[in-house]
Amino acid sequence: MQLNVRSTASGARSSTRSRRMTAVVQAVAQRAGTIDVQRNENFGKLRAGYLFPEIARRRKAHQEKNPDAKIISLGIGDTTEPLPKYIADAMAKAAAGLATREGYSGYGAEQGQGALREAVASTFYGHAGRAADEIFISDGSKCDIARIQMMFGSKPTVAVQDPSYPVYVDTSVMMGMTGDHNGTGFDGIEYMVCNPDNHFFPDLSKAKRTDIIFFCSPNNPTGAAATRAQLTELVNFARKNGSILVYDAAYALYISNPDCPKTIYEIPGADEVAIETCSFSKYAGFTGVRLGWTVVPKALKYANGEPVHADWNRVMTTCFNGASNIVQAGGLACLQPEGLKEMNAMIKFYKENAQILKTTFTEMGFSVYGGDDAPYIWVGFPGKPSWDVFAEILERCNIVTTPGSGFGPAGEGFVRASAFGSRENILEAVRRFKEAYGKRN
């Protein structure tokens, strides 16, 4: 009995002790989890995450609700065809070479291998006067766009085509170049509306002067390619305003219209105002392989006369350590006669997909844009919120598209269909669209 009493008392004492210990441990744990670092407030301004993760989330939810649905994605612009053989073989050879003493190489030049810089300069810019040392090879255009922003800091003002590739706006927000989101767009960004009324080229007579202008041709998402006359107007606008033009030519090789330049440097005076970024992603199926380039002409100078080229060199040598040597071998192969043939065949294939989609939507009576000089079709659903159209197409057709409003306020009422996909999937998508929407007219 006594023993029992004693043991109960000591049990009570020990459980009090253990409660105290737990409280102390919890307090320490809580303290350890309390970071005294403020979040970069600009990240709080970003809306509902990046567009494509949100699409992926909704697709996943739809698949979970409909486990048997064979979803086709015409959403994110990701390539689907296997790498062409000559190009893939060059990378395989480079990879195998790394396992030999003679073939091994470590870090390379941050700006890219000389042979590849030469090949890019002569293949794409020979007629437009760009030298190899103005070409910087990278791991892709998206990364370059983010790094380009580092050169400008948080003070400059920014203009974008509306709609446009979301990375221009989101990286500007992260840098602190904008105010808050006002429900339509970000305060401080000049949204240059591009719609059917202005043939998807902004009315520059109404556009406000900004320090930086992001411009993408052929445009993602509208698929519109700017003509020589339009780009001349754009370059003159930038020159008149003392602005820097960041020109995204990621889809330039998809251009068929001979009146649409494949590089901004075909326009006289562009070398004094424009940076151009481009990529092997959509030319050779390198979306996962990762290889692109950015051109910074030596003639491009800041207000104080210092060359932008020197700062870009500093950014790339500080924040980047060179594209993979295996991948650069693939890039070099792309620019040999055999590789160019393979690349052009791949582009032709996706352009045929684009025509199949465009013809289908046109025949069904929709207003359809793009698709001739770009792998994107821009389909109008006037008066309907584009996330609702996205949800309806997913529900009725098990097809993922991209809601136009995700590319900017003027994208409302449109969805983008991407022509990247196997022929089988594109034809099946077309069949489903016709079944669901074919009775419109």
Ligand SMILES: Cc1ncc(COP(=O)(O)O)c(C=O)c1O
């Ligand atoms: C207009 C535009 N620029 C750049 C990129 C990104 O290219 P990369 O794969 O080289 O990062 C994309 C990708 O979809 C794009 O649409």
